[in-house]
């Protein structure tokens with residue numbers, strides 16, 4: 001194995017960077033699987049307990065700090081992250097494969113999220129509500145949950161941790177953060193920025209290790225008052241059950257099987273661009289990625305031809321290269337999962353029109369695959385693939401299109417391309433999705449707006465924007481007489 005970086009990224013507990021274990025794991029560059037981006041610790045339960053203890057000990061003082069002062073620390077963290085954008089984006093590209101421009105965009109999004117929640121420190125914290133008693137003053141006051149566990153995936157190694165940690169902190173919670181192993185080095189750098197901004201000891205603790213030990217341990221820990229998770233549905237369900245069993249608050253953002261409907265009234269070129277961007281950027285590894293493309297029969301062949309022409313032109317390669325449009329899958333596990341879905345698609349009778357080629361000796365690359373003749377019952381039309389695979393499905397009417405779009409256990413994001421206002425309105429009304437997009441791609445969320453899904457895509461809660469306040473605080477209703 002070629003070792004490129006020997007640095008070990010430790011845990012951060014009670015304000016100190018340290019490690020408890022001799023077991024280190026390498027974080028691998030999926031574009032060059034012989035390259036190591038850095039090492040992280042496979043922590044044990046005892047370390048998790050130490051981190052939770054530190055967070056619990058720090059929570060009173062942090063809650064008592066004025067909210068604007070907590071916001072000020074986030075402003076400083078934003079400045080530190082911004083100053084390190086090139087370096088952190090490069091680490092992200094090397095660690096999980098997305099292209100450098102995407103990684104820079106995501107890191108800058110982290111900066112903006114920090115600033116947005118820093119501003120929350122100066123905003124309203126409750127409402128005055130008229131009391132039936134004319135001599136009483138009644139109002140609500142939001143109070144933090146206490147210790148919050150943050151469990152994140154590898155696909156947005158900066159944005160997802162930041163959109164969970166920043167609101168948790170500004171609303172007065174202390175945090176224990178467990179990142180995905182595949183993105184542990186990038187996550188450590190995000191924590192460095194927050195620590196450098198002057199967070200008091202114990203307010204943000206960072207513990208790397210396996211999901212089954214550290215993640216599960218967080219969900220089950222009696223001193224963790226809330227858990228926020230993004231990742232697979234299977235793991236999310238387990239976390240929700242563990243939290244529910246002990247009465248902790250939880251928030252889960254999980255999978256998607258996001259449809260784009262293209263009607264006979266659509267601008268086909270715009271629809272093609274949106275399907276490519278929404279389905280294939282980040283190598284299709286977004287919970288909001290376009291996966292099913294449901295096209296009305298009258299424009300099916302025309303749309304398919306335009307799509308194939310552009311997809312075949314996509315340059316796949318190392319995300320550090322300027323001419324790569326799409327990087328590798330984030331890990332060997334993800335590569336195997338995606339290629340096995342492609343095989344299943346072929347075996348079940350879908351027609352692979354292009355893509356699906358691999359170069360495993362070079363890196364975990366899969367060229368973008370487009371399937372034709374996809375039947376709604378096929379595995380590739382039902383399960384989240386999380387890779388560069390598009391399933392084309394032909395329908396006759398808008399009603400059939402919406403019915404097909406809703407024929408999934410998920411309900412995260414859905415788009416329609418049409419210039420017909422009645423079609424837009426019907427779609428908006430009938431589609432079962434938390435993010436409804438008209439003439440816009442299925443992926444890409446705005447940090448100031450609520451984000452989350454229906455059905456099995458989430459725990460019916462929402463993240464980001466003002467919605468974050470609902471999760472990270474409890475309401476006290478106060479009556480003063």
Ligand SMILES: NC(=O)C1=CN([C@@H]2O[C@H](COP(=O)(O)OP(=O)(O)OC[C@H]3O[C@@H](n4cnc5c(N)ncnc54)[C@H](OP(=O)(O)O)[C@@H]3O)[C@@H](O)[C@H]2O)C=CC1
Pocket residue numbers: 151152153154155178179180181182209210211212214215216217219230231232233235236238239253254255256286287337384385386
């Ligand atoms: N909604 C989304 O944005 C995402 C969806 N996914 C979906 O999940 C599939 C598998 O990806 P994968 O990375 O394995 O996702 P996981 O759900 O396994 O991982 C997400 C996070 O949860 C942790 N975790 C794993 N097991 C447990 C557990 N028992 N208790 C608590 N935490 C746990 C992981 O730790 P560890 O570091 O050990 O993995 C990681 O930090 C993808 O193919 C995709 O379909 C994946 C990522 C993001």
Ligand SMILES: O=C(O)CCC(=O)C(=O)O
Pocket residue numbers: 155156160230285286287288289442443444445
């Ligand atoms: O589409 C986006 O920008 C966010 C997607 C996301 O949250 C995810 O993939 O987990």
